[in-house]
Amino acid sequence: DAEITQSPRHKITETGRQVTLACHQTWNHNNMFWYRQDLGHGLRLIHYSYGVQDTNKGEVSDGYSVSRSNTEDLPLTLESAASSQTSVYFCASSDGGRGNIQYFGAGTRLSVL
Amino acid sequence: QKEVEQNSGPLSVPEGAIASLNCTYSDRVSQSFFWYRQYSGKSPELIMSIYSNGDKEDGRFTAQLNKASQYVSLLIRDSQPSDSATYLCAVKSQGGSEKLVFGKGTKLTVNP
Numbered sequence: 741d742a743e744i745t746q747s748p749r750h751k752i753t754e755t756g757r758q759v760t761l762a763c764h765q766t767w768n769h770n771n772m773f774w775y776r777q778d779l780g781h782g783l784r785l786i787h788y789s790y791g792v793q794d795t796n797k798g799e800v801s802d803g804y805s806v807s808r809s810n811t812e813d814l815p816l817t818l819e820s821a822a823s824s825q826t827s828v829y830f831c832a833s834s835d836g837g838r839g840n841i842q843y844f845g846a847g848t849r850l851s852v853l
Numbered sequence: 854q855k856e857v858e859q860n861s862g863p864l865s866v867p868e869g870a871i872a873s874l875n876c877t878y879s880d881r882v883s884q885s886f887f888w889y890r891q892y893s894g895k896s897p898e899l900i901m902s903i904y905s906n907g908d909k910e911d912g913r914f915t916a917q918l919n920k921a922s923q924y925v926s927l928l929i930r931d932s933q934p935s936d937s938a939t940y941l942c943a944v945k946s947q948g949g950s951e952k953l954v955f956g957k958g959t960k961l962t963v964n965p
Contacts, residue, residue, distance in 0.1 A: 798952075840953070
């Protein structure tokens with residue numbers, strides 16, 4: 741069955757370190773998204789991609805970057821982790837169009853100490 | 854700034870009752886609407902999508918859309934304790950953007 745997987749599921753890191761969260765989907769979807777979810781804020785879009793070599797900033801992109809070298813993967817990098825980036829991160833993918841159903845990975849819980 | 858507003862809740866209903874969840878959106882040209890359910894500690898999962906004015910039923914769930922009032926709702930009939938979760942409303946605008954805008958969610962508790 742097609743799926744979307746995130747790794748690691750839990751991560752603890754120190755401020756200032758570079759961290760990369762992985763997202764891999766086997767849906768063959770062109771569209772991929774990264775969100776963070778915090779109490780009181782709901783799901784907020786960090787970055788998104790509509791295809792290979794395409795990346796776009798979302799509403800909370802400062803301090804984050806992504807790259808899309810193939811259809812399946814969209815890794816999220818925190819260049820220099822900050823305590824404000826402690827959150828739960830979700831990756832999602834969709835096939836676009838009117839239906840545009842986004843399917844979510846299980847999430848990564850990141851703690852920056 | 855496109856916004857999606859939901860009753861913050863929490864909403865508490867007895868088992869067997871109808872739970873009503875509401876959502877309003879600011880972008881008048883929005884064309885696709887989704888309800889996701891998120892259990893505590895889990896990821897969002899789609900339960901309903903609706904694209905045209907009116908009602909759409911799927912089992913115990915009914916989504917209602919009124920584009921003139923920029924309002925979408927989710928009714929859960931015969932609520933069960935397993936329906937206890939946070940429900941997220943999401944909206945996709947018209948045009949080329951594939952992005953969804955999510956509301957902050959409404960936490961529902963169904964009491965046995």
